[in-house]
Amino acid sequence: MGSYLIRGAQAVTMDDTLGDFVAADILVRDGTIAAVAPAIEAGDAEVIEAAGMIALPGIIDAHNCLWQTTLRGYVPNAWSDDYFGKFLPLRLRTVPEDNFAATYVGAHEMLSYGVTTVVDYCHNARGPGFAEASLEALRESGIRHVFTYSFMSPQPDLFASMEERMAHGGRIREAFHDPDTLTTVHFGIESFGHPWCERHLAFARELGTPAGIHVHGLDVVKAMNGKGMLGPDLGLVHGNLLTDEELDMMAAAGMSLCFTPSVDVSGKRADVVGRAVLRGVPVTFGCDIPCHVASDTIAQLRIMFNVQTFLDGELLRAFNTVNTPRPRATAERPVLSPRKLLRMATIGTARALHMDDRIGSLTPGKRADILLVRADSFGSSVADDPCAHVLLQTSPRDVDTVFVDGRPRVRGGALVGYDEARARTLIAASRARILG
Known part of the structure; x- marks a missing residue:
């Protein structure tokens, strides 16, 4: 070195x-x-x-599904049901080599955009060999990674049972997790209400492993709090419908929220980021799904900046506190600035991932x-x-x-070290397998 x-x-x-x-x-x-x-x-x-x-x-992307990269552009309209109804079922056609191809290309793409750490939320670890292939590609690329082995999976699954899947996840963590290298392993648990959700979280905590969970519905955090599930080792993703009461619960529990702007503002309520920041909940950002948008995290921060300043103005006008096209800045509005967003995507995300002792700032x-x-x-x-x-x-x-x-x-x-010809061959072979 x-x-x-x-x-x-x-x-x-x-x-x-x-x-x-x-x-x-x-x-x-x-x-x-x-x-x-x-x-x-x-x-x-x-x-x-x-x-x-x-x-x-280096920029830290807190939520990306790199296994989708070879099918970039498959879901241009995130407002439709194309993602859940048409795209995700394609997982059933994939093999481990597809995970490698997509992750190899996607990780290098992120490096080219200035991203040095990615939380690769892999919900295509649907059988033996898939997670291993993704990790091999991540390591070969040289990007720092928090590989999130997700227990969410299409059915039928290539594991005989959920217990077998969880055991495999445990072996992946034991074999690959090493904070002294570029590889950290977390778990992704099923959404709240799924029969295995609480067991997944308990399993992660038994192994001392942080976990992530997708939150889309109403009153989910309130219900989770009632079951004692909240804690600093559980990160929430999306959360468009979180109430202020739930954000206060998250702040008290030391939890963070990851928002993925391109996906989370598409036809949805998108004011949760501003409310979370004002209530003391650390917010991180990710690109989420390469089948919809390029893995350019700085571009996502730019989208968030524009969306939030729009929402700030709309809020002030809605309460009739201003009647001008552009309100004057106050102590609370606008909520976000370019510096604050870049800080959130560096040292802020490092703290949310419990990695700020190693990365996130230019500290000797x-x-x-x-x-x-x-x-x-x-x-x-x-x-x-x-x-x-x-x-x-x-x-x-x-x-x-x-x-x-x-x-x-x-x-x-x-x-440096990116074999573009190899990447093109990998992409072509993967698309042929998946799309026919």
Whole structure:
């Protein structure tokens, strides 16, 4: 593992002690951030000239189903029933090689967008070999990953029983989970009301494994609270219909909410993010389903910024507190800013995943997950706000360099070690198997 000196970048560290730097050097050694300072001697380190770039912690995507990547675009209309009615049944045609192909391509795609950690919520671990194939691809890509072995599965299943499926999940965690590497393993449990939901959560807790659950209906958290299921080791995904009372329950239990903007605003009530933030519930973000949208997490943050500012204005107008096209900012509105969103997608998500001792900020001693974004492609922002520039003025073409665990995965805007010809072959073979 080499040593690198990132020289002269405008740095947004997301470390409250360090703060921001107009120009900083960042020393990477043995996979860790060794130092961040205005000037550092390079020594034997390879120098990366980063003047005109913005350095920030790698983006963390908190919910993605990478097994879908080879079928990108299959569900352009998330408002319809195409996802549940037409797409998900295709899982019954898949084999482990399809999981590998999709995850290999999807993980590299995310790296190219500046994502250094992904929570890969795999609800296509429908038999022996599927989870293993996904994990093999994740490891080969070099992206940091929280592989979430989901017990949700299409039926008929390739396991003889749910007990066999759960035992397999336990073996996957025992074999692959190692926080000292790029691999963390969590569990995804069935939705509340499913006969196995409570048993899944108990199983995860027996193994000391955090779990995630999809929440779509009314009063779900209230009912879960009544059964003693809430806790900091359980993360909720979606949650469009959560009430303020339920958000208070989550805050008291130390729980987080993951919102997936492109999917969760499609024809649905979408005000839960603003309400959650104001009530102290940590909110994270994910791309969710590659069959619908590209795995570009910064783009999802941009969508959330625009949706939330729209909702903030609508709320103030609904209560007749303003009658102007654009209300003046208050202490509470707008709820989100570019800096707050990028903070939520870095150190905030690291905390929600219990990984903030290792990643999430450009803090000396943490693992070197670093994103360099070119800020001068078409002229730097006159506002001198690096977070606003990254969120509102850049595109994937501006991602110049991506480090994961101290290894360069993107250099000069190009993926390192990505075999595009192989990827095309994998995609074609997988689509032929699934679509015929």
